[in-house]
Amino acid sequence: MRSAASSSEVKGESIEDTLETMHSYTDMIIIRHKDDNIAEKAAYMFNNSSKPIPIINAGSGPFEHPTQSLLDAYTIFRAFESKVKNKTIAVIGDLKRGRAVRSLVYILKNFEGTRLLFISPPELSIPGDIKDFLVKNNMPFEEHNSVEKGFRKADVLYFTRIQDEYDTHHESLGIDYTGFYLKKEDLPQLKKNAIIMHPLPRRNEISSDVDNDSRAWYWKQEINGLWMRTAMIAHLFKEDGYILNYR
């Protein structure tokens, strides 16, 4: 693990040289980077090299988080016992800057009949390119600024934290986010078989006294992150058998 602060970047090394060095030392590169295109750049650099190692995008700034979306999809898949069809999925919170949200929408295309409810403060609504993606793929969606509709209609309620680390001038401070919280008293409004998800860490989006409700799936989702990422690495190293026999 190489953090930005201790890397050769501080000595003025280019990102290409840093990637080249990692490539020479390793059999896989897992990249979490604030920029959008570093993982892609690495894949492009090494794809035709004599050592085409796997590159995993482990989160690129506010843009993409594909491994999160894999564990999210797997969690939904398990919650509905492999039958994910015609589900209404409410995505709630900071839809503008949440990379988990963007990657979730992309992967949900694989579940037939998915309908999306985007619920956010007006300042943090889902970006236009995501809506273009949905239109192009015939995926119906609605946008709302109030969470109540989601409580009643959703099969999946996916809460997200306000991503104020991407603030440029503390603009999050001026946004009323409290309307996008789930409290224990809201639970009776939810469908009996709904599931509640959150990529974690949370602040106050989901009250901790919701944790014991049978519909709270975020801790199962979190441990699925361990299994999914383990499976992914094993798969890329062609060690699927190992995983299948494990546990």
Next chain:
Amino acid sequence: MRSAASSSEVKGESIEDTLETMHSYTDMIIIRHKDDNIAEKAAYMFNNSSKPIPIINAGSGPFEHPTQSLLDAYTIFRAFESKVKNKTIAVIGDLKRGRAVRSLVYILKNFEGTRLLFISPPELSIPGDIKDFLVKNNMPFEEHNSVEKGFRKADVLYFTRIQDEYDTHHESLGIDYTGFYLKKEDLPQLKKNAIIMHPLPRRNEISSDVDNDSRAWYWKQEINGLWMRTAMIAHLFKEDGYILNYR
């Protein structure tokens, strides 16, 4: 290992959620934390869970340091060839804020006939709750502001560093600590079979030219930290046999 600076705490996660996440990923949690009750909180949280993993308190601010006290007790036990009875133990230095000191007193209760000499600047004397503990357990003790009495009477001399990391207004700067040092010229005053201990790191509490004296046990104490902690982890994982056969 998760440091406070890089953890999800900076994203606003509660300590309970951080513990829950660690619990889901691990088979044991070792916690060093500035607060007193985090290890206890973790034990309470997981004790009745489906996965009741061991929690080790590896130091809680100025309050407790139980693994240090285990290695300290083990060192005394070895130094006196398992016969630790009626020993006079001088604890010297910052008795007010030294977590090692507090935990040491608690564990010494297990050695029959232990007498304690607390030797410190007046500003850093042993707290009242520790004295209450001693009274309640019929353990005799004296308090002094001068180290000479300890030199002559003690079987164990346990030196400690001034804990100025707990200063709120640089109050340590106003304390004369030099009287609580051990120098080579002091050695003739010590009992022939006394042992000198220090939880380390030291500053000037023990002069480095004392290191070669046969009564200097602090480096043996330090390496006992490795053995004791290894043994503890192995024991908790029910691997005692492994330890017994090692070395």
Next chain:
Amino acid sequence: MRSAASSSEVKGESIEDTLETMHSYTDMIIIRHKDDNIAEKAAYMFNNSSKPIPIINAGSGPFEHPTQSLLDAYTIFRAFESKVKNKTIAVIGDLKRGRAVRSLVYILKNFEGTRLLFISPPELSIPGDIKDFLVKNNMPFEEHNSVEKGFRKADVLYFTRIQDEYDTHHESLGIDYTGFYLKKEDLPQLKKNAIIMHPLPRRNEISSDVDNDSRAWYWKQEINGLWMRTAMIAHLFKEDGYILNYR
């Protein structure tokens, strides 16, 4: 790995005590330190102890970098198919503060007939003690402030980054370093069998479009760092056979 910031140094521990602690816990110490004599101090401390573990100097401030010089010499050895005789080696850039440069000169003494060209800005020329070393060992050398001569005469061109981390008053900002770069258009001037080296990380000393030239050996040099250091550790642990059978 123990960084200065998180070590016991911040609690006021002496470097001797820190080394003593590491010695008690480990079977080998690898030291990168800003001071010149810490690795030597450790070797001196433990050489006559009951546990004389190997100490590796992994870079001492601007003074020495012996493991780098081993991989550099190995790279030259491989490039010329074990016949390193009567070679002209141009060392280019910050010769005053580059620890890799100093250690390289020392090790080149082992190659018969080596001639050195030192090419640097006047402010960053090779130190007098290195020139004394060369004179004493009958190693011919020249000093230049322009890189062109090196391009034509050198069998090895060893470029280095300006070591501005050792600036005391941003003095590097006043130095014109651009004349000590290698660009693609310079390549025709180089000998057919010359090799281009750089200890990395680089800034602009070697243009990235030089990377594909067959004379560019710095990436091979870089991966040699992995093999050389692995071999060194294995050798010190008397595991040479393992290395010989690997790959």
